[in-house]
Amino acid sequence: MKQENLEKIIAFRHVLHEHPELSNHEVNTRKLIKEFIAQNMSGYLVFDEVSWLYCMKPYQPTKQTIVLRADHDAIMNSSNTPFHGCGHDGHTAILLGVMLEEEGRESEYNVIYLFQPAEENGSGAAICKPLFETYHVDKIFGLHNMPNLRKNIIYYRPETVMCASVGYRISLTGVQSHASEPEKGLNPVYALSAFAKSIEPLAKQTGFQPFTFANKHFSSLAMITIIHVNVGSLNFGISPANGEICLTLRAAKENELAVLEEYVRSYFEGLKGKFKVSIEEFDRFDENYADPSLVDKTVRKLKAAGLEVEELSEPIRASEDFGYYKKFAPCMFFFVGMGTCPSLHHDSYVFDDEIIPTAVCMFETII
Known part of the structure; x- marks a missing residue:
């Protein structure tokens, strides 16, 4: 210059x-x-x-x-x-x-x-x-x-x-009850916890090698990062009704990001018989x-x-x-x-x- x-x-x-x-x-x-x-x-x-x-x-x-x-x-x-x-x-x-x-x-x-x-x-x-x-x-x-x-x-x-990536915010609404009677309510923490445990292997996929998750084959990197979880509030007398989890889904290939999205959506859509479910999308990158x-x-x-x-x-x-x-x-x-x-x-x-x-x-x- x-x-x-x-x-x-x-x-x-x-x-x-x-x-x-x-x-x-x-x-x-x-x-x-x-x-x-x-x-x-x-x-x-x-x-x-x-x-x-x-x-x-x-x-x-x-x-x-x-x-x-x-x-x-x-x-x-x-x-x-x-x-x-x-x-x-x-x-x-x-x-x-x-x-x-x-x-x-x-x-x-x-x-x-x-x-x-x-x-x-x-x-x-x-x-x-x-x-x-x-x-x-x-x-x-x-x-x-x-x-x-x-x-x-x-x-x-x-x-x-x-990589391609997208952010998801998933909210669940169940039924609130007294903390002494959790069986009378529907606390979303267990559904969110089960989901978080299910995707734990995807938090460890840091390389660009082929792998299989949930009977789906990925040709390269695909991962999900949990960035935020919130259930209830600091009230020891309540078993809460509300919870949310926020995720960043990421994959080397756009078509394989779509596979991750389908996994997440199908999991939570399967809960609609029990919970009110809201799925929001943020920050999509091709x-x-x-x-x-x-x-x-x-x-x-x-x-x-x-x-x-x-x-x-x-x-x-x-x-x-x-x-x-x-x-x-x-x-x-x-x-x-x-x-x-x-x-x-x-x-x-x-x-x-x-x-x-x-x-x-x-x-x-x-x-």
Whole structure:
């Protein structure tokens, strides 16, 4: 990168870092992005779609179109305060850095720079669907910084890059009774406990190897994590009627996530003769899948440009809503290593500005 551009981008990343906003509330963040573009670039059209935005040079219908995507939402820390604990401030800075570097250059592609909201809750990619209904997009690229991978190395993987996942909240309503007469009521704790015990093997499936659970065969990782359980209240005279359990279901393959979902739903729907049952769904993430042909072609180009590139031996267990974009065009998702540092979402995590030039160079090479 030009030193002047790098200094601008680092300074702007620090501004974003000081103004974190949660998913679906990134109003000031988008204002800051637009102000930076207006103050530093004149060669791009800025399309403000209210809850998201994208930029491009004048569209030429005879050219193929590629999308480069960055997210810009923040998360909560353990003190219940918003902070950029996942590095989306860095992702946004990187994309703006590419725009600065590419402003005066011609490309054989239309390049759309997509600034996406709400990645953390899985809703942001779908919000940006109108972009893909407006333009025929041929390829889509995204990235994530990654602590504890070698610094300034670009990591990739064909096929499954990150897992599919979904959150469930299941509520049971039985019959309340006096604590001295529990037989006269219907306490949901035993049904919830039996379910929790039944899925305990799925909390131990941490590898991407085939296995069998409940007579269902899984070709790769599939797991369920219990994130919350609540039954009754601190009242020693009552056998409670109400209980709930919250789960994160996760699988390397979307079709196998569906198998987990069917197991959970059928278990609780089977209780409807006794309990009132409510099942709510949250934060659905599609499998983040990289097109093998695009991966092969892109990796060869990156290596030819002298960038250090390494293939991941297995997918990342976490989810990323970038996986939604495979509905529209071949996709490829990268990780840029940040070296030894606190993990994503840790209270002490801070994006490392030293990886910005590597990430910008990667996207420039792709363009």
